[in-house]
Amino acid sequence: MTQEEVCTQLKTQFGDAASALSETKGDRFVVVKDEKIVDVCRFLKTTTGLEFDYCQDITAVDWPARKVIEVVYHVYSLVHRHGLVLKAETDREKPSIATVESVWKAATWLEREIYDLFGVNFEGHSDLRRILLPDDWVGHPLRKDYQEAGGYHGIGNERQDPLVQLSKVTDERRKAVAAAVAAAAVAAAAAAPPEPATVPVAPATDPERKS
Amino acid sequence: MAIDMQLDRHILRRTESSDEEIVVNFGPQHPSTHGVINFVTQTNGEVIRRSVPDIGYLHRGLEKIGEQVPYPGYMPFTDRIDYLAAMFANEGYAVAIERLLGVEAPPRAKYIRAIAGELCRISNHFISVGTMAQDIGAATPLTHALRERESINDLLEELCGARLTFNYHRIGGVAFDLPEGWAVKVLRFLDHLDSYIQEWDRLITFNKIFVKRLANVGIITREKAIDYGLAGPNLRGSGVNWDIRRDMPYGAYPDFDFDIPVGTGRFGTVGDCWDRYFVRVREMVESSKIVRQALAKLPEGDIQAKVARKLKPDAGEAVGRVESARGEMLYYVVSDGSEKAYRLRVRTGSFMAMGIIEELSHGIMVADLIAIIASLDVVAPEVDR
Numbered sequence: 001m002t003q004e005e006v007c008t009q010l011k012t013q014f015g016d017a018a019s020a021l022s023e024t025k026g027d028r029f030v031v032v033k034d035e036k037i038v039d040v041c042r043f044l045k046t047t048t049g050l051e052f053d054y055c056q057d058i059t060a061v062d063w064p065a066r067k068v069i070e071v072v073y074h075v076y077s078l079v080h081r082h083g084l085v086l087k088a089e090t091d092r093e094k095p096s097i098a099t100v101e102s103v104w105k106a107a108t109w110l111e112r113e114i115y116d117l118f119g120v121n122f123e124g125h126s127d128l129r130r131i132l133l134p135d136d137w138v139g140h141p142l143r144k145d146y147q148e149a150g151g152y153h154g155i156g157n158e159r160q161d162p163l164v165q166l167s168k169v170t171d172e173r174r175k176a177v178a179a180a181v182a183a184a185a186v187a188a189a190a191a192a193p194p195e196p197a198t199v200p201v202a203p204a205t206d207p208e209r210k211s
Numbered sequence: 212m213a214i215d216m217q218l219d220r221h222i223l224r225r226t227e228s229s230d231e232e233i234v235v236n237f238g239p240q241h242p243s244t245h246g247v248i249n250f251v252t253q254t255n256g257e258v259i260r261r262s263v264p265d266i267g268y269l270h271r272g273l274e275k276i277g278e279q280v281p282y283p284g285y286m287p288f289t290d291r292i293d294y295l296a297a298m299f300a301n302e303g304y305a306v307a308i309e310r311l312l313g314v315e316a317p318p319r320a321k322y323i324r325a326i327a328g329e330l331c332r333i334s335n336h337f338i339s340v341g342t343m344a345q346d347i348g349a350a351t352p353l354t355h356a357l358r359e360r361e362s363i364n365d366l367l368e369e370l371c372g373a374r375l376t377f378n379y380h381r382i383g384g385v386a387f388d389l390p391e392g393w394a395v396k397v398l399r400f401l402d403h404l405d406s407y408i409q410e411w412d413r414l415i416t417f418n419k420i421f422v423k424r425l426a427n428v429g430i431i432t433r434e435k436a437i438d439y440g441l442a443g444p445n446l447r448g449s450g451v452n453w454d455i456r457r458d459m460p461y462g463a464y465p466d467f468d469f470d471i472p473v474g475t476g477r478f479g480t481v482g483d484c485w486d487r488y489f490v491r492v493r494e495m496v497e498s499s500k501i502v503r504q505a506l507a508k509l510p511e512g513d514i515q516a517k518v519a520r521k522l523k524p525d526a527g528e529a530v531g532r533v534e535s536a537r538g539e540m541l542y543y544v545v546s547d548g549s550e551k552a553y554r555l556r557v558r559t560g561s562f563m564a565m566g567i568i569e570e571l572s573h574g575i576m577v578a579d580l581i582a583i584i585a586s587l588d589v590v591a592p593e594v595d596r
Binding site for chain 1: 266267270272274275310435437438439440451453458526527528529530539541543545553554556558562563565566570595596
């Protein structure tokens with residue numbers, strides 16, 4: 001089934017809650033009203049002829065200008081070999097959307113990742129905890145306005161230019177080596193009596209050589 | 212006699228249920244976890260009540276970095292997503308950006324990508340099956356596997372100058388053409404490989420102890436595999452005949468003739484650890500077939516399409532999918548018309564595989580958990596990105 005046909009089915013079932021297929025360049029997508037997302041997903045999975053049984057990816061995109069966070073679903077049907085991109089928008093100030101865990105189990109971990117990195121609250125999720133970052137991390141890094149907190153428990157997230165650091169280290173080492181050499185020379189001069197002048201050495205003769 | 216009885220009681224204590232439950236941190240530093248992953252495991256003696264993976268130790272924010280560097284500059288970062296099969300991480304990113312820009316790599320570049328990718332798949336699968344044998348308790352196969360992998364690393368080093376983090380693909384092509392005389396060396400290695408796989412099968416695949424340790428362990432049914440979004444060999448091990456190379460073709464793959472091995476439950480049930488293992492061994496043979504065909508049909512021509520120096524794709528979004536060694540690798544790129552990605556998402560096979568471990572862990576033995584982790588072939592940096 002082509003994407004257009006899937007869209008037509010969605011339109012007849014959900015009316016205005018599902019938009020038409022987008023006209024953007026690249027991949028096209030359908031925007032769904034966020035309160036209908038579970039119904040739409042279940043409809044896509046269970047309807048004969050559609051059977052989107054394989055959830056390839058769920059992710060999110062932050063749009064501060066439009067004041068929304070888009071949750072993006074890439075779904076596919078291994079039975080009929082067709083795919084679709086669904087999007088649902090949620091308010092950026094208080095992002096919250098129902099979980100589709102009951103439709104695809106794959107959503108459990110994918111939604112946890114979005115919760116962690118975007119701060120979207122998935123209502124009814126069975127295990128909504130941070131997944132990649134520590135539990136006491138402040139903020140949601142993939143949001144566009146995320147400010148780094150300047151470190152985590154004393155571990156800084158800034159460092160000097162490594163080249164500057166390296167040149168400082170080599171300078172110090174060079175100075176230390178020079179100082180050590182000078183000190184050794186002074187010590188040697190103080191401890192040892194002056195060496196006699198070089199003894200003249202007889203020119204080496206090669207015994208095998210027959211002149 | 213008394214000692215025997217004590218032993219019996221001891222064994223009973225360890226295998227039958229009692230009230231002595233403890234929580235073990237299996238990881239983050241453990242030889243069997245394949246990287247820095249922690250499995251918080253609640254056990255009752257040898258029997259696991261449940262095991263919850265705790266990930267994120269290797270999170271480097273690679274998706275955030277993708278929003279901060281220009282498109283071509285992100286290529287070396289993709290190597291770090293999956294260091295055991297970096298060719299696919301390169302290729303997936305290149306494919307995604309090419310789709311966004313609407314350019315296509317020239318045929319020769321596509322063939323070279325297929326050759327490099329399949330060699331990389333063989334090298335990755337050797338690590339996977341070798342470490343799996345080692346986790347189970349067989350030490351020798353890993354040394355054999357590493358030896359074979361070194362030969363491939365030598366070949367890839369000659370091709371692109373690096374052994375692990377290749378940075379070989381470019382948006383619209385590849386960085387270097389094949390070196391002089393390289394194809395002959397590859398063919399010589401493949402001749403060796405084809406006979407070596409038979410030796411490998413005699414060495415470990417059909418080894419009775421090995422089969423007993425894996426057959427009927429960690430069974431993932433077809434439905435469950437699809438529901439949890441597993442990908443690649445893990446999905447095919449459960450009997451799902453699905454491969455991006457054939458079903459959503461990209462690059463030069465439509466030109467090649469190859470089979471897609473699926474799990475059959477030969478020694479146990481479809482979707483057990485042995486099936487997933489065997490799919491990987493068979494895939495090495497198929498990869499060898501693909502490389503041979505690609506070298507035989509390698510077209511002449513450019514290796515790089517004409518691409519602007521400063522890439523500014525139109526606003527829009529695109530998905531690049533490749534069949535990585537660990538299954539479908541999906542790059543989702545959103546562009547706002549500037550020279551940096553507005554959003555870059557990497558979906559990896561390992562992440563999805565980690566999601567199913569808790570479900571599989573109920574009521575299994577500790578040693579079986581190790582077999583399951585090894586059979587799913589999870590790689591920590593790919594999970595955490």
